[in-house]
Amino acid sequence: MTTLLTTRQLVKRFGGLNAVAGVDFTLEKGEIHALIGPNGAGKTTFVSLLCGRLEATEGSIFFKGKEITEMPAWKRVRAGIAYTFQITSIYSNLTVFQNAAIAAQHANKPADDAEQRAKTALEKVGLAAYASHEAGSLAYGHQRVLEVAMGIALEPELLILDEPTQGLSDLEIEQFCGLIREINQQTTVLLIEHNMQVVMSLARQISVMDQGLLLAQGTPDEIQANAAVQSAYLGTIDEENVA
């Protein structure tokens, strides 16, 4: 396996608060990597640093061996890092197809087949039938899926999904997991996820964050066995899930 992305002592400070407090992180090509941790652990801030929505205060980020710490977000997208928003951020006044097409026509790919690739992305996520609907009129679950479709249409090397299953029904979650596995055939996936069943069924690697720091990293089994994680985090989640 080759390394796709690494960070070195990555820090993000908001005023006096260290939201991300020096993280060394490695992502291998081809894996599905889940980022977990309690609310306010800095997960969203951390992936925002990776995709360029936020600028790092200190530290550095490498993607495919090149430093991208200073690179603006749109360039990172073109370099192959796609990000889907935690809060659905689609073009609600435009049609579903237009949403996908806007994502598909980014500059790295030939212009002519943008529409084709948009169609393909919609077919993959099962939204092809809604292509001419206004995106804002879709059901919530469909909007989440459209968000992912836009990520797919970018044909990235790394797809970052921020809590993609939030608000989805069990059936939708199941379909979603299948979709992620399919995407994973070409694309490395990094997802922030609270639903431990999803995490355990999808992830090959798990990183745990707490208070801006990386607590542990390993396979699902290793993480489940990790006493520190157990006490800090997993236990509570499991209880919640059981309840």
Next chain:
Amino acid sequence: MDSKNSQILSLGIHAAVVISFYALQYVLPEYHLLALTRIMLLAIFALGFNLLFGYTGLLSLGHAMFFAAGMYGAGLTVYHFGWSVPGAFLFGVVCGAILGFVIGMIALRTTGVAFMIVTLMFAKVSYLVIVYFTTYTRGDEGLVMPAEFRGFELLGMSISLTDSVTRYNLALLLLTLTMLIVFLLVRGRFGRALVAIRENESRTRMLGYNTFAIKLKVLTASAALSAMAGSAYALMFAYIGSSFATIQYSIDPLLYTLLGGAGTVLGPVFGTFSMFYLIDIASEYTSAYLLVTGIVLVLLILYFPKGVFGAIRQKYCRWLP
């Protein structure tokens, strides 16, 4: 309707508008020929404005500065250096484009209300610059293009801008050109990117678009079109003055666009036409004809924010560009 047919149809509608403008010159009395010449040039201005406002979602309150840049770029070179009409015209357009680029580099760091106020401020500065350098511009009084510079040779034809029919057709040519440019810009990939920025800029950035660069391009294009209108206005009507750089001339394209429908190609043309005549008629009844401007603005924003063609598009034909 499939996309190919709808494109042919919308091209057809736009062509019909151009053709009817062309045909009108044979029936219109002199006064309306003049009025329509003005309307066509102002419509170019509105189309330029709409490129930024309607398609990209950036509301500039300072577009008079671009109109004036074209006007003074063309007018001053004719007046002081005796440039011929085509050269001066192009120079005016270039002036507007450069100003648009420079203003864009600064103002596009802001969005929303801040962008409106920053552009308003820069337009005010431009007006003051014209008044301040009165030695060259003659400030309020303005300059009149000497008669000997009103004719030119182009491709073996000698063209005189003192002839009202010639002016009319030149204005129509420029309007057609502008509509074509806007049509092509907003239809394809670029247009889709503009709409994406209008609808959700941060999302668009996260889809790999350099939104700043795109906005800068659009602002430059918008300024160049506005300057083209100003440049043509100066050369055709042979007068340049600081009145054209006042806030009034920043509000007018907004008014035209809102009335006709932001984000449509025909909207600004229709809006300019209706508003021009509305004001012309109102001014026969009262000196306070700008009251109409105020009332129309308020009514539009309250009850009809999509404008005439915006509403038509929403209701009947979504494919209208």
Next chain:
Amino acid sequence: MDFGPFLFLATLEGLVQAAVLCLTALGLSLVFGVMRVVNVAHGEFYMLGAVLAYWITSWISGNPAMGFAVALLLAPLFVGVVAYLSEKIILRRLGYDPEATIVATIGILYILQQTALLTFGPDARPVEPPLYFRVEFPWFGYSGYKLIVIAAAVILLLLAWFVITRTRLGLIMRATQFDRETAQNYGIAVDRVYAMVFAAGAAFAAIAAVLIVPIQQAHYLMGGDPLLLAFIVVIIGGLGSIRGTLLAALLIGLSDGIFSVFFSPTLAKMVSTTLVALVLVFKPEGLFGHRSRL
């Protein structure tokens, strides 16, 4: 004239300017601070104040001070009512959407200005100062009334300061400014607060105009310059910050007064307008204010 007296005169002129500007800009700042909308028609409320002052003083004969006192009371009240109505009829229906509001207030600007043209006419008309005397300095004379304007503005500002910081009314306003939803949850009628604030903002402009009209005369086009200057002040001072607004008004009024004595007033306006645009781009929180972006 020698430099010393020259600077002294410039400072006096600057203070008059700053006094009026404080009041005008305070109104604009208040509206932005609480409602988060930019009122482009602010200058026309100012104009309306001056025009009303002319009407009121010309109806009331006798001692000019009488008419002026009535004008100082009634003109802002009437302007406040006009503003209140335009808020209720227009701005409220737009849901205070920032951009739509600007377009709407541009419309209101034209409506007010042109209505003044229709009714008041195109002439500039003088209002007699309530009391007039000339102050004789060794180098030049100066209008005593202008000094009164400075004093009156200071008193009015202190009054406004007291209302905003020390009264229940001010508290409600500040609460609404701080967080609209929470204020609503605490039973504050936000709609009514908005309408009152919009009216109060306009009334401030009218007060400034009544004070200035014995110096400058009422004219239907007089709203343009105060609007621009008030904008400048509010932006430099930090949007919505009252303390910043007052500091900035003093700074701008004095520097504009002084600058335009020594250089061309047009150049002064050019430079200050450019600087303000740059402040808005690069330091949107203003020079004195806290962070509260447009």
Next chain:
Amino acid sequence: MKQKKESSSTDVTGVSSSRRRTLKTIGTGIAAATAPVWFPRAYAASEPIKIGAQLHRTGIGASYGRWYERTATAAVNLINEQGGINGRPVELIVEDDGTDPKRGTEVLEKFATQHKVDVAYGTLFSHVVIGSSPRAGELKLPYVVCSEGHHVASGKLNRYVFQPGITDVRSQVISMAPWISQNLGKKVTMMFPDFAFGHDHRDYFSQAIAEQGGEVLELIAVPPTETSFTRYFPRIPRDTEVLYHVMVGPGVLTFVKEMGQHFGKKRPEIFGFIDSLEAVDLATPQLEFLEGTYFWEGNPRYAQADQSDFDKQYRAAVGVDGKGASLADPKDVSTYSHMFACWESLFIIKEAMELAGYRSVADKNAFIEAMESLQKFDEGLAHPQGNKIFNPKLHQSFGHQHISKVGADGSMEVVHKTSIEDGLYESDVDYTQMAL
């Protein structure tokens, strides 16, 4: 703005009493002059001669515009009473130029292409005239202006533009410079509006006073839209003997008041152009300091002891009392010093049209040639301000100027009247050589 009228209307008094007027800004002034006039039947049936009046109804020149309109309307009424022009009634079509050159040009277009007027006429502010004139030339529309500037006589306009009703600024200042240097002083500071009209003052008075052995110490240009003037006064040098002021725009009263505040009793001699206080009552509080200062007047605002019968009749026709204020409203002071130009110009148009046997627009060239054949105008009801000579090459008239001293009650008494010869100057301009 215009008063739209059907040409078949029997009420061809120049300004109709159309219902639209209820909406107009300036209703009252015109109403005074709208008394219906009776015409012989045959006369009323003929097509009127249309004169397009381009006037400042709004903008910074509005007070002039109001009085110019009243004066023009009164003159048209009188002309119509006297049988019109060549037996045809005269119709005045008024359009507002907003005191804006841009709109001025559009107004001329409207005259030429929509109203199809015979002559365009009117306006005062020099920037409007300068902006509009080339368009008049292009439209081949005779354009008779009542401005004051030197722009017509300078030769930079064209053959279609005439200024026969009022002396130009250059001539005015040349004729008065000797009196100023002999009676008031030789060291002059000038305050003037920063546009064409003010620049004429600057250029020609500086030259004229230098020829008298005087000098201009300081030139203070003020933008015509300025509202506050105190800041300009410190630039007046202390050794100034005469302050020469001329101001226009809505801020004029403020200008003069602030001048008084600045100087108090320790003032230099002050010589102003009445432009600085046109349409303003000199008895306004805070203007007391003006007592003993001097003003140029084209036509004396206060009826003088030796008032001519013509001036009496002219005042009555326009509706102005002996103090230059409106008969209907004594607070409404006229632009008396300038507005005679409107009156006289209309009678000159009449004279030239009758000379040319003018019938229709087709006789335009004959009209222009007839204008260029005029040599002089005798004092009379048509020329109440006094006799003038007309220089056809320059398209410019030359008449008498008045210097008045302000008295205690704000009245003004003429202390010096220049001769026409005082104001003549050499020029090689010749519009008659230009093609029509």
